Amino acid sequence: MGRIDLSHRHRVRVIYAHTDRMNTVYYSRYFEYFEAARSALLRRIEAPYAELEKAGYMLPVVESHCRYHRAATFEDTLVIETRIDEEPKAKIRLDYSVLKEGEEAPVATGYTIHSFVDASFRPVRAPAPFMEALRRHAGQHYDEEPLPL
């Protein structure tokens, strides 16, 4: 597998809905943040997920994992760094680190693994335009503009 070494930083602001009565972000919400971040990465490399679906492909999650290092709560701005290290074949792996804006110690780290499937959920190889987008942006480290206030 070829090396891709692509990363992208996306930001979300924690809303009240995401907190629980322990005053922390409920653990499953990080997987929504991961999704928002990977969709943003795909838009950035001009391979938006909605386009992939229009072309008859889907990328269902086949495995997900998260470690929770520190708590986050309401109105925290979280930076989600998504990395694609290796070229995908039948599956693609994305790694995520969640930080509070301006801090170093991670709040959470995780990964998701996705299969490429067609509209009937049959496994397929990663579509060529998707692979080309990845290779075209290999080695890049993108960082989005900060969120509005």
Added chain:
Amino acid sequence: MGRIDLSHRHRVRVIYAHTDRMNTVYYSRYFEYFEAARSALLRRIEAPYAELEKAGYMLPVVESHCRYHRAATFEDTLVIETRIDEEPKAKIRLDYSVLKEGEEAPVATGYTIHSFVDASFRPVRAPAPFMEALRRHAGQHYDEEPLPL
């Protein structure tokens, strides 16, 4: 419009995910409880929503409303009473009361209004089998079995 006067009591147990840092059920969650309750009512009158979709119809929500009277929190068992008072035509209205099991004072009350549409989101009249199911169960007041522990 004919009188239907049908009611049904469905139960949900509040999970941690539904609480927020105010230690109450987050306000939008009640609309999920309403959905669970109306789907249960439709199963009870042998007109399950999944069947309606299979027959080419959908019932998107066109209006939703909720008043919050008292707080509910983690592990509360909530009884959602759903009522259909009148025969629908192009639209159907459902009314909901949420109680804590064994108490009288409502936690929340609300309603949803839905359009009957076809698979292209074009408005249609309520399908005949759906109307027949409503009339067959008119005047009934159903109450589900309690939840497991």
Added chain:
Amino acid sequence: MGRIDLSHRHRVRVIYAHTDRMNTVYYSRYFEYFEAARSALLRRIEAPYAELEKAGYMLPVVESHCRYHRAATFEDTLVIETRIDEEPKAKIRLDYSVLKEGEEAPVATGYTIHSFVDASFRPVRAPAPFMEALRRHAGQHYDEEPLPL
């Protein structure tokens, strides 16, 4: 009651998690968008909700309402315009219009009504610093920067 006539435009991008199998944003999600938008308005007028809570106040929702005019789906950028028309007393009302970026026809419109309460959920009058923030920004119509890609 005095006139406030304050408005603010906040943007969210619809994530996959928010869609349902009808390929539309699930109806309760609009209340999360309303929350994100009103928290952004409060930050904009320098009365962030987290500060209000630190000062011992809360603003639980006592009533919520939404009309759904058109469908929205994955990767749509939605503009949520929040308006505060009148000075609050024991309660505050916020009105919301949801548009797709660059379009006129609303996707959804709604409102929420909130009580001012203390940490024991006892009703109180709107705190003075909050009222001053509202008056200081009365007549303003704020519009956030667009979201990153």
Added chain:
Amino acid sequence: MGRIDLSHRHRVRVIYAHTDRMNTVYYSRYFEYFEAARSALLRRIEAPYAELEKAGYMLPVVESHCRYHRAATFEDTLVIETRIDEEPKAKIRLDYSVLKEGEEAPVATGYTIHSFVDASFRPVRAPAPFMEALRRHAGQHYDEEPLPL
């Protein structure tokens, strides 16, 4: 570490809110099902999580993992089997298998690991009454009543 070998089967019915436009249960929802299932197990062994919190303890998730084997969708009844294999010390691990009622092939499998902490999020050992509850029910394999219709 002592052997606990405790299992419990809890059921959830998939609501429309949990589906996404791929017509499957959105991947993060399984972590909510896991939570509902582990809270049910704790109620079953007379160590309900709400009681644990009242006694000044919390069990935040420090790691979560899920593999997705097959799709589930609206109105499926899912059986979540939760297992506690080993005695916890500072951390407790729970394993989950999600099945469709009446089928053998798993829909999803996963685990969560939790720390015992006090109200200030400081790590503590598992409280004695919790350990006693686990030991008292060691070797048991509980199965809840089916859900109402």
